[in-house]
Amino acid sequence: MxxxxxxxxxxxxxxxxxxxxxxxxSQAHILAAMDAAFAAHDLPPPEREATLSIVGLSLPIAMARLAPDHPDSQPGLVAAYKDAFGQMRRSPDGAALSPLxxxxxxxxxxxxxxxxxxxxxxxxxxxxxxxxxxxxxxxxxxxxxxxxxxxxxxxxxxxxxxxxxxxxxxxxxxxxxxxxxxxxxxxxxxxxxxxxxxxxxxxxxxxxxxxxxxxxxxxxxxxxxxxxxxxxxx
Structure with missing residues (x-):
């Protein structure tokens, strides 16, 4: 058998x-959520190319690459990104942010x-x-x-x-x-x-x-x- x-x-x-x-x-969704996460920690947002370069990595590793000089802020950036991403997803225009x-x-x-x-x-x-x-x-x-x-x-x-x-x-x-x-x-x-x-x-x-x-x-x-x-x- x-x-x-x-x-x-x-x-x-x-x-x-x-x-x-x-x-x-999901490019627009990711960029907007990343900008919001960094703004929440009073940090300048990463360049667009830098943000797109980490798409596919888990968030802790992504934030470590995007904010290497702010290790203490990285866990908060992960949480802020998740929060911003979720809020945008639930917005009236959420479906338009991640089309096939x-x-x-x-x-x-x-x-x-x-x-x-x-x-x-x-x-x-x-x-x-x-x-x-x-x-x-x-x-x-x-x-x-x-x-x-x-x-x-x-x-x-x-x-x-x-x-x-x-x-x-x-x-x-x-x-x-x-x-x-x-x-x-x-x-x-x-x-x-x-x-x-x-x-x-x-x-x-x-x-x-x-x-x-x-x-x-x-x-x-x-x-x-x-x-x-x-x-x-x-």
């Missing part, structure tokens, strides 16, 4: 998605309809923030594993990918991560899975390639055929 289960697992393909900058265009990127919903639906393709999430968001996104965009039921920063070390540690593989019973050789930052690519490579980058996120394509991305997508329309090339369905 165990041999049968192992054989079935080799037929599965797992596609793991990053969220911010990959599925969700064009083509994301159609690509998810296409892959979810494939018998041997499973979907998962590996995000630096909190569980509460991820639950909000799932409800906001009616994505519940699509993902067989949802891993958040609440339960794992920050990317690029491979813990989230390892949990996705365990939850789905998928072999590492049959798994792919799609992300927009080097943290995603490095996490995938550390876990021994395939990695794809996207051109519309927070880190430029040349950095993703240098980190080991097998290809760079310029639209979600290219995802199914690219997956079939690097991790074909058996």
């Amino acid at each position: 165990s041999e049968l289960r192992t054989e079935l697992r080799t037929e599965l393909r797992l596609v793991i998605f990053d969220v911010d900058g990959t599925l969700i265009d 990127f064009p083509g994301a919903r159609a690509a998810l639906a296409t892959l979810a309809a494939q018998d041997h393709t499973l979907l998962a999430i590996a995000t630096g968001k909190s569980r509460r923030g991820m639950d909000h996104i799932l409800d906001l965009h009616d994505l519940r039921g699509l993902f067989h594993s949802v891993q958040t920063a609440d339960d794992h070390p920050s990317k690029p540690h491979p813990s989230m990918v390892a949990a996705c593989l365990r939850d789905t019973g998928t072999l590492a050789a049959r798994a792919v991560i799609l992300g927009d930052t080097t943290y995603d690519i490095d996490m995938g490579r550390a876990a021994g899975i395939h990695a794809l980058g996207v051109a519309w996120g927070y880190h430029p394509a040349d950095r993703l390639i240098a980190s080991g991305a097998g290809a760079i997508l310029h639209s979600f329309d290219a995802l199914p055929v690219t997956l079939d090339r690097i991790c074909p369905l058996s």
